[in-house]
Amino acid sequence: MDRVKRGVIFDMDGTLLDTERLYSMAWLETAADFGKEREPELAMRACGLSNDQCAALVNEFYPDLDGREYLEHVVNAVRKKAETELALMPGVPEILDFFRDREIPMAIASSTDTERIETYLGRAGIRRYFNVIVGGEQVVNGKPNPDIFIRAAELLKLAPDDCYVFEDSPNGVRAGAAAGCTVVMVPNMVQPTDEIRDMCDYVCESMFEAMKKIGQ
Numbered sequence: 001m002d003r004v005k006r007g008v009i010f011d012m013d014g015t016l017l018d019t020e021r022l023y024s025m026a027w028l029e030t031a032a033d034f035g036k037e038r039e040p041e042l043a044m045r046a047c048g049l050s051n052d053q054c055a056a057l058v059n060e061f062y063p064d065l066d067g068r069e070y071l072e073h074v075v076n077a078v079r080k081k082a083e084t085e086l087a088l089m090p091g092v093p094e095i096l097d098f099f100r101d102r103e104i105p106m107a108i109a110s111s112t113d114t115e116r117i118e119t120y121l122g123r124a125g126i127r128r129y130f131n132v133i134v135g136g137e138q139v140v141n142g143k144p145n146p147d148i149f150i151r152a153a154e155l156l157k158l159a160p161d162d163c164y165v166f167e168d169s170p171n172g173v174r175a176g177a178a179a180g181c182t183v184v185m186v187p188n189m190v191q192p193t194d195e196i197r198d199m200c201d202y203v204c205e206s207m208f209e210a211m212k213k214i215g216q
Contacts, residue, residue, distance in 0.1 A: 004214060005182055007156040007163040008099050009149055011048070012110040014168040014188040017120055018087045019078065020047060024189060026077035030070060036062055044190055048169035050111045050142025079116070086123055089188075091207025096129045098211050107132035109152040111142055132156055144174035149181055166210070170196045184210050
């Protein structure tokens with residue numbers, strides 16, 4: 001196999017933390033709160049998007065609403081749920097230890113804003129693993145554009161092609177591939193199409209499988 005890369009960049013929501021499930025519930029509950037028909041496709045398509053992109057997506061489904069106000073309602077619902085329901089995805093402690101033990105620096109590159117990233121990582125007990133955090137507000141163009149991964153690699157003082165990107169969403173995979181990183185997809189809410197699979201270097205059922213493949 002190819003040598004192990006010198007850096008790792010993780011998405012957060014749905015990759016490290018089981019927050020996509022919370023977002024899915026929040027999207028559906030918010031629709032009811034606003035008196036709108038529930039649109040499961042909206043929650044699926046929002047995975048990995050920036051706040052601006054999500055607000056635009058809301059307007060696509062509900063043209064008569066203020067997309068930003070609606071999104072704020074969703075985010076607040078997730079914040080409340082995360083106070084008691086925040087959990088790590090299976091295999092996360094093990095894979096973080098795997099890279100730490102090999103002295104491979106790790107970064108977060110998430111569409112979530114930096115303040116919430118810090119809060120959630122701290123609450124989950126894994127903040128100490130990360131040398132770099134890049135939140136969605138730190139770049140102009142969100143996923144599926146590559147900017148956030150390029151920035152994270154730059155802060156790790158590495159070339160993008162010397163970094164793994166761990167993602168769960170198609171938009172994240174597109175961003176990682178466009179950045180030139182080695183893309184490891186661990187699907188969560190959305191299963192990859194053939195197009196997305198072709199953009200990945202690894203598609204794994206779990207972090208345990210990813211760790212095994214990288215360590216072979």
